[in-house]
Amino acid sequence: MSDVQPADFATADYRSVLRRLTTLDSDAQDLRAEARRWHDGRVAAADQAVREADEGLAAARQAAAQAQRDLEQVDARALGLWAEYVHKVGPVAERYGRTMPAASIPRQRDERAAEDYLEEVAAKVKYIPPKRPLNVGVKGLFALFGLVSGVVGGLVFHALREAAGNERTGTWRDALPVVALVVLLACPVLAVVAAKKVADRRQVGLDAATVATVLIAGLVSGGLVIAAVGL
DSSP states (O other), X not given: OOSOOGGGTTTSOHHHHHHHHHHHHHHHHHHHHHHHHHHHHHHHHHHHHHHHHXXXXXXXXXXXXXXXXXXXXXXXXXXXXXXXXXXXXXXXXXGGOSSOOXXXXXXXXXXXXXXXXXXXXXHHHHOOOXXXXXXXXXXXXXXXXXXXXXXXXXXXXXXXXXXXXXXXXXXXXXXXXXXXHHHHHHHHXXXXXXXXXHHXXXXXXXXXXXXXXXXXXXXXXXXXXXXXXXX
């Protein structure tokens, strides 16, 4: 550029002014080129920002979709655990409501994932407390079941045999002795079933020795009743 400034035109000579005029077009081209470079740079920066925003939006949508899938999986697993818990404990679960309780934020503020909490709940649901040992009172109760069943079976046996009589009639009465024997044997078995229900409610184990005690007590008491009634 020339050293002649616009304020110097009044005192500058012709040659200086001519040189200044000849450089204006070159200066204008340089300025236009600089303006284009600045504009192109701004456009490129804006395009880059738009691309990054589009990529971020796509990533956010993908993350939201994955979070929704994870939420549905967690809800399905929680519903399954709730159904398993209700099936296990029965009506006791109704104190929490007839449907699965709403999710709540755990008090511990750690970085545990929802799957960790579900595994913890699954372990608690599947936990089965050990059976308590049988005490003398419970064993006596089971033996009483056997005695009562034997008495009932013996009385029913005797009543059916009396109804059948000693002569064959060719009717349904001829099957009563067989029915009487089945009832006599079934009563101790029903006593074992009742003892099993009581044991489950008391959360005690019903071992083979106890089952044998109930059966033997039922058969022996039934035999004694039949013998006593038949005398």
